[in-house]
Amino acid sequence: MTDFSRYTVSIDYDRRLYKQDVAGSIAHAKMLAKQDIISQDDAAQITQGLKAIEKEIELSSFPWDPALEDLHMNIESRLHQIIGAAAGRLHTARSRNDQVAVDLRLYTKETIKEIAKGLRGVQQALVGLAFRYQTVVMPGYTHLQRAQPVLFPHHMLAYFEMFQRDIGRFQDCYQRTDVMPLGSGALAGVAYQTDREFLAAELGFSRISANSMDAVSDRDFVVEFLAAASVCMMHFSRMSEELILWSTGEFGFIRLSDEFTTGSSIMPQKRNPDFAELARGKTGRVYGDLLGMLTTLKGLPLTYNRDMQEDKEGFFDAADTLSTTLNVFQEMLPGLKLNEERVSSLAGESQMLATDMADYLVAKGMPFREAHGIMRELSRHCDERNISLNDLPVAEYKKLSDLFEQDVYDITAESSAAARDNPGGTAPVRVAAALEEAKRIMEAAPDGF
Amino acid sequence: MTDFSRYTVSIDYDRRLYKQDVAGSIAHAKMLAKQDIISQDDAAQITQGLKAIEKEIELSSFPWDPALEDLHMNIESRLHQIIGAAAGRLHTARSRNDQVAVDLRLYTKETIKEIAKGLRGVQQALVGLAFRYQTVVMPGYTHLQRAQPVLFPHHMLAYFEMFQRDIGRFQDCYQRTDVMPLGSGALAGVAYQTDREFLAAELGFSRISANSMDAVSDRDFVVEFLAAASVCMMHFSRMSEELILWSTGEFGFIRLSDEFTTGSSIMPQKRNPDFAELARGKTGRVYGDLLGMLTTLKGLPLTYNRDMQEDKEGFFDAADTLSTTLNVFQEMLPGLKLNEERVSSLAGESQMLATDMADYLVAKGMPFREAHGIMRELSRHCDERNISLNDLPVAEYKKLSDLFEQDVYDITAESSAAARDNPGGTAPVRVAAALEEAKRIMEAAPDGF
Amino acid sequence: MTDFSRYTVSIDYDRRLYKQDVAGSIAHAKMLAKQDIISQDDAAQITQGLKAIEKEIELSSFPWDPALEDLHMNIESRLHQIIGAAAGRLHTARSRNDQVAVDLRLYTKETIKEIAKGLRGVQQALVGLAFRYQTVVMPGYTHLQRAQPVLFPHHMLAYFEMFQRDIGRFQDCYQRTDVMPLGSGALAGVAYQTDREFLAAELGFSRISANSMDAVSDRDFVVEFLAAASVCMMHFSRMSEELILWSTGEFGFIRLSDEFTTGSSIMPQKRNPDFAELARGKTGRVYGDLLGMLTTLKGLPLTYNRDMQEDKEGFFDAADTLSTTLNVFQEMLPGLKLNEERVSSLAGESQMLATDMADYLVAKGMPFREAHGIMRELSRHCDERNISLNDLPVAEYKKLSDLFEQDVYDITAESSAAARDNPGGTAPVRVAAALEEAKRIMEAAPDGF
Amino acid sequence: MTDFSRYTVSIDYDRRLYKQDVAGSIAHAKMLAKQDIISQDDAAQITQGLKAIEKEIELSSFPWDPALEDLHMNIESRLHQIIGAAAGRLHTARSRNDQVAVDLRLYTKETIKEIAKGLRGVQQALVGLAFRYQTVVMPGYTHLQRAQPVLFPHHMLAYFEMFQRDIGRFQDCYQRTDVMPLGSGALAGVAYQTDREFLAAELGFSRISANSMDAVSDRDFVVEFLAAASVCMMHFSRMSEELILWSTGEFGFIRLSDEFTTGSSIMPQKRNPDFAELARGKTGRVYGDLLGMLTTLKGLPLTYNRDMQEDKEGFFDAADTLSTTLNVFQEMLPGLKLNEERVSSLAGESQMLATDMADYLVAKGMPFREAHGIMRELSRHCDERNISLNDLPVAEYKKLSDLFEQDVYDITAESSAAARDNPGGTAPVRVAAALEEAKRIMEAAPDGF
Secondary structure, eight states, X not given: OOTGGGGGOOHHHHGGGHHHHHHHHHHHHHHHHHTTSSOHHHHHHHXXXXXXXHHHHHTTOOOOOGGGOSHHHHHHHHHHHHHGGGGGGTTTTOOHHHHHHHHXXXXXXXXXXXXXXXXXXXXXXXXXXXXXXXXXXXXXXXXTEEEEEEEHHHHHHHHHHHXXXXXXXXXXXXXXXXXXXXXXXXXXXXXXXXXXXXXXXXXXXXXXXXXXXXXXXXXXXXXXXXXXXXXXXXXXXXXXXXXXXXXXXXXXXXXXOGGGOBOOSSOTXXXXXXXXXXXXXXXXXXXXXXXXXXXXXXXXXXSOOGXXXXXXXXXXXXXXXXXXXXXXXXXXXXXXXXXXXXXXXXHTOGXXXXXXXXXXXXXXXXXXXHHHHHHHHHHHHHHHHTOOGGGSOHHHHHHHOTTOOGGGGGOOHHHHHHHOOSTTSOOHHHHHHHHXXXXXXXXXXXXXX | OOTGGGGGOOHHHHGGGHHHHHXXXXXXXXXXXXXXXXXXXXXXXXXXXXXXXXXXXXXXXXXXXXXXXXXXXXXXXXHHHHHGXXXXXXXXXXXXXXXXXXXXXXXXXXXXXXXXXXXXXXXXXXXXXXXXXXXXXXXXXETTEEEEXXXXXXXXXXXXXXXXXXXXXXXXXXXXXXXXXXTOTTTTOOSSOOOHHHHHHHHTOSEEOSOHHHHHHOOHHHHHHXXXXXXXXXXXXXXXXXXXXXXXXXXXXXXXXXXXOBOOSSOTTXXXXXXXXXXXXXXXXXHXXXXXXXXXXXXXXXXXXXXXXXXXXXXXXXXXXXXXXXXXXHHHGGGOEEOHHHHHHHHTOGGGGHHHHHHHHHHTXXXXXXXXXXXXXXXXXXXXXXXXXXXXXXXXXXXXXXXXXXXXXXXXXXXXXXHXXXXXXXXXHHHHHHHHHHHHHHHHSTTOO | OOTGGGGGOOHHHHGGGHHHHHHXXXXXXXXXXXXXXXXXXXXXXXXXXXXXHHHHHHTTOOOOOXXXXXXXXXXXXXXXXXXXXXXXXXXXXXOXXXXXXXXXXXXXXXXXXXXXXXHHHHHHHHHHHHHHTTTXXXXXXXXXXXXXXXXXXXXHHHHHHHHHHXXXXXXXXXXXXXXXXTTOTTTTOOSSOXXXXXXXXXXXXXXXXXXXXXXXXXXXXXXXXXXXXXXXHHHHHHHHHHHHHHTSXXXXXXXXXXXXXXXXXXXXXXXXXXXXXXXXXXXXXXXXHHXXXXXXXXXXXXXXXXXXXXXXXXXXXXXXXXXHHHHHHHHHGGGOEEOHHHHHHHHTOGGGGHHHHHHHHHHTTOOHHHHHXXXXXXXXXXXXXXXXXXXXXXXXXXXXXXXXXXXXXXXXXXXXXXXXXXXXXXXXXXXXXXXXXXHHHHXXXXXXX | OOTGGGGGOOHHHHGGGHHHHHHHHHHHHHHHXXXXXXXXXXXXXXXXXXXXXXXXXXXXXXXXXXXXXXXXXXXXHHHHHHHXXXXXXXXXXXXXXXXXXXXXXXXXXXXXXXXXXXXXXXXXXXXXXXXXTTTOEEEEEETTEEEEEEEHHHHHHHHHHHHHHHHHXXXXXXXXXXXXXXXXXXXXXXXXXOOHHHHHHHHTOSEEOSOHHHHXXXXXXXXXXXXXXXXXXXXXXXXXXXXXHHHSTTTOOEEOOGGGOBOOSSOTTOOBOHHHHHHHHHHHHHHHHHXXXXXXXXXXXXXXXXXXXXXXXXXXXXXXXXXXXXHHHHXXXXXXXXXXXXXXXXXXXGGGGHHHHHHHHHHXXXXXXXXXXXXXXXXXXXXXXXXXXXXXXXXXXXXXXXXXXXXXXXXXXHHHHHHOOSTTSOOHHHHHHHHHHHHHHHHHSTTOO
16 A cells, blocks of 8 residues: 555544444444335344454454555445345445444443543542541642642542533533434435434434534534543643642652652652653643644535544544543552641641731721731741741730730631631531532442433 | 733733622622621622722723732722722632632623524524525535535534534533632632622522632633634634635625625725635634633642633633624625525536435345446546436446436436435425424524523 | 553654664764773674664564563663673663653654655645646636636645745754754763764764753754644645645536545545545644644743653654655645646636736726726626626726727736736746746755755 | 624734835835836825824824724825825735735734844843852752752753744744745736835845745744744743742742732732743743634635734734743843752752762762662662661661762762763853853844844
């Protein structure tokens, strides 16, 4: 095969759809027989032949031929070899355009279910960590500057929420993927009395497509999958960034298990968080897959154009990347060891309690803006002298406001966290409730569907 | 203001959120008073002051000050000028982080509703065209090669389906946007007994956020909006491509009204389909907005980082672009004149009936693959002699198969279309049903929600 | 190997760099011996061992082991098996960080040269077509509306120019890739008296990197390659769009050879321009590869991070895609048959001569804007009556201006083209000169370098 | 003006090109007169009129009219008002297609020069910091794990190199932008004896375009600019990430001046590195501008299509973003205070010297791989006991190899850095030489050109 003739060949990657293609063809043959378009005997032969082919593929004995370009022609040709003339009747009332659409939709549906399950697994791991370190207070950050104390499980649950939205997006994508396109023919429908609802039922679709031209043109579900995958990878990139930061000598918050760090070919002391780095890095390729598909579809006239063959590789790449990432995090997170002493001690640094001290003044009647101004001044004062707010004698506090009393020293990381006692806040009682809710959500749909 | 200090200024674009900001602050003040965190009197003053500010902004008399950088500080500062010290109490139990989140969510919700309405308008226009030319048969294309005759309304309804999915995506995005973040404070919740459910009810949200750290970090709804907008613009780019093609001298299918074509500064004869070209071109900027936002969020540690200020301009740009595009198409489509004669005559070209002739042989018992081979040979034969299938004498047909009879000439564009009589097919009866269904869908939710 | 451990494995794709890796290691061993860091004997063993490994790989007998993760460890481990302890000395004064950088730069340099050669091949094909149809006049378009007559070779040379700029961009990228990073170690340089200039000379680099931290962090050359490839694919997407349009029944300008069109599984008459469609579609994946790489690099701290392992797959994908596209077009273009009659006849449609008629009035003293207005009116008049300008009697012309005389009918497509007799214009004499210049450029550097 | 008619209006942003448009028109008028296409008197009037218009625009007294849609029509129309009929002759031998191309190229050339100057400014700031802290040793990182000691100026010079490449890319882009398109007319050239070389000389272009169809279709220079800007912003995103990390309490390496940090509306203690965060965040929008433009151009047939109006906003946005970022960093970097004590003390942590200790063994004859293994074991041993390598008694070292002697304790951060004494390495003498070279480069071309 010359180089240029390989341009059109898709068998290297579309063979991945073989199960879906066989299932689609068997359902089609059944329907044709049911509608008396082909004989029961032909249908039986076709079904048997296709099942034999499926087995050959599973056993790697199928004679793939790149000259036949794609999965569909490979299977069709092999079917001819096995069952002879009857094979020719399978293509009645069907086009490669609706065939490839049904294959890809079936595959996407399965992929979404697996991903939802993987997301549940990651959520499980997060909740596991949250329970393990349920009472640990750590510094919370904004702008990567220490901001206010938060509970470690509260931080984990923030990621739980993100992945919960991801599941929602994949479910919505599933609904729009769950549409049966067979019967659309090349573009205009088919000139046979087919039963499309029967096909949908056979193949597990909840409804049939409403317009044949749209059905063979539509790859929205692929783009939507890629968009959901991109947002999800973005979430992993954020978590990875934190795992990487927390693993630095400077932060020293966590230790990942050896299995998920690697050494250096030259520096003997290294324990690099390579898996987290790779997850962060692979975010780029998934964004790229999304953009690639959007670009490919831009400006295409209806209906099918060969450009659309490009709907698979980027999609598979993104699905594989996300799916493996889900596996990695399910395995990696449980092995994370939190340095409780380190994070607790940083959480107790009194600079981070400045907001609580301002709130303390507000509780005594001062408007917040004024209290904020006073604490800003005290913070700067400490900052310059390189001491912490706790080190200031009460007299220094009183210089700026008479409202300060000895009880200002009662403000601690723990009291700060406990004070944030609102739905969604970091108070231990709220976090405990949130953890219960998380468990409830997971138990209600263990596989995310 | 020096150039570098302008780097952080967002007032040029975030002022667009003023209504939402005022509404959020009024609700917050009410809640604070209800919870006895501030006095009823303070709340009343704050509310009055904010309403005055809203009016000033609407009347363009508000003294915007770029030195105050953003919308929130401009309003807060002005409130101080108007009502004095009480203004300072408004910021109790609130941070700019949850404030900006609530503003943007309110704005996004409104924007989505407007877009859904605009999409309905475009659907209306498509259905209008479909009814106007309900019986016209035109060539259907795959690979931009004439493929099979289709009804013009069938083609219009393909676009109806695309926009219907777009509405669905925007609705799903709406659900995930419809979450009230106030009360999350800077990141950890707030140290006051606030009533978040009250705030949600006041502001028309259906639920409150579950985790404060997530609530101030989350911009998924913006990305999801941009992804839905990108798919929608992709649909418009496809429709635009077709309008442009159909307007060429070579196709000659349609004539857009003068209002939506432009002349040339140099070539007197030109009628360029500039609006369609611009819609196709603007697809790029919306994709760019999506990728910009995804890139910005990649790898950000929790919770709020200033990078996230970049969540607005691209979002506004995409929303404006899509919204104007919707307006353009609602106006432009009704003025489209179809050259019925031209499309009908092309639809009747017998080459396009080759599939039907193959089906004709299948109906007489030949396997489809064989029939396809015969018609391929006949097509090539005609192609080389530059004649059409209809021009062949029946004897020529019979050379290739005895199954051909005189009735092969009964196959026409109309019979071809009528034969595709399955749900989703292009048969007139099916198209009529689809049109009724489209009307039903639109009537059930005239504004798309 | 568990699924998660495969996350870090790159051997499936980085084995492609084996030649470069072996070459780099041999040069490194030579240098170490020259500098007395290792013995001559060790260097000789290493060199022999590496050459044996190279041969094994070429003969597909090399025992690839995914557990060793990457190319470098596979080769290093095999070298140990072959030559024993001396293998351990090869990694002296070198890190995987500078090793992978040198491999990728060597590979990129070679790839660029191949691509430049392929671009020359496409230019050759364009020039071939231009000579074959040197005198054919066709319609030129703006906004896909017929605008002014142009020579077919002029149109071909527009693409010649685009590809000429592409070659320039790849050459510039080559200059910035042509920098030898070995000796940078992990990030800080190496603690041995190496000779980096010797390494550069051995490996054919024109200079050495100036800063070790930058040298192991820098993937600009990959991004730059991807940007150049994206622009180049954009050019092919434009040419493909035209080939697709020109192949439609409606335009009917060209016929691609059978080898580069495909039929349909259902519609017997089809000749689809699949290769051009695929080239247009594949533009998306190359854009995606560019965005992916840019995203991956965004926000990475210095120096090497594992995210950067993602520098290869997208790069290889883009290089392969572009390279195959170049092959396809080199083969496909020469088989293009222009329908000279069709394009000439359309070029002669007098509407397209309206500009020339305006120029005719200008030549007789009328300001251009006024002449343009008159011709606009005449064009509309013809448009409405569905006639062409040539069909108007001279009296009609004179109604709008007395300057019109009988010689207005002398304006033809040919006279129009001939009148554009400026450098870069479409006059036959200018096009002939441009063709000579194109030949000169190609002869001066037949391989584009 | 209705909403839809605004779709085509570009005057809000293309007015930015007014200087270029006026200059282009004056040159064109001069050329027309020189060639006797218009009279000297007309040319003089046109020139005077245009100069008056330029002044009006500068004084903000120009009567912009959105109904005239774009800059060119606004100026043309105003010229009519000022000088009457002669204005009509300016558009002779010119089209808006070549006019807009020349404007944008002139503007791009100027923009590139400004950006190169800004990049030089940032390099100057980096070199300034490098000299200020020339001898400070700090930890160098790979995978964000401490790796080997490096000199602070070495780290700064890594960024110098990146920006040096950026300058190179912008220069290359400049070369391909520096091509004069006037005389290409709408697409085919013009039917007048113009002097294109004269125009090039007048407008400061170094050459004229070679093909009129390409000249009005080509926006490669915009894409190339955006690609160069994207790489440059990627560099700033990396530097910003480091500034943000270094500003954390955990790293504590630097303090940015107050001017470049901001406080919090709620947390009084905050000093957030907002400018660095914004630079990192704005990287997304520039990537988005690049991909938007690439998408817009994908699949456009020749020559000009209205989609190309989208070439400006994204370009201006990217240019402004980059240009302001350059200003910010030029101002911000000099105010950076390095915590010398902190970085030096971390650099001295003996874990980071493990590579040097392995090299120590190699110097005594051990193969590197073996030495690496021994140091790996010692590092883990220390890691587990939470001590540093320096704390180990020599006896412990000897347990693993007899080659260890008392002098292993002589290995320090300083000795480690000094040992990397190769071109590009971090040894003080090499860094000093690199600093001199950096100065030389800057002095040779102070404005980057």
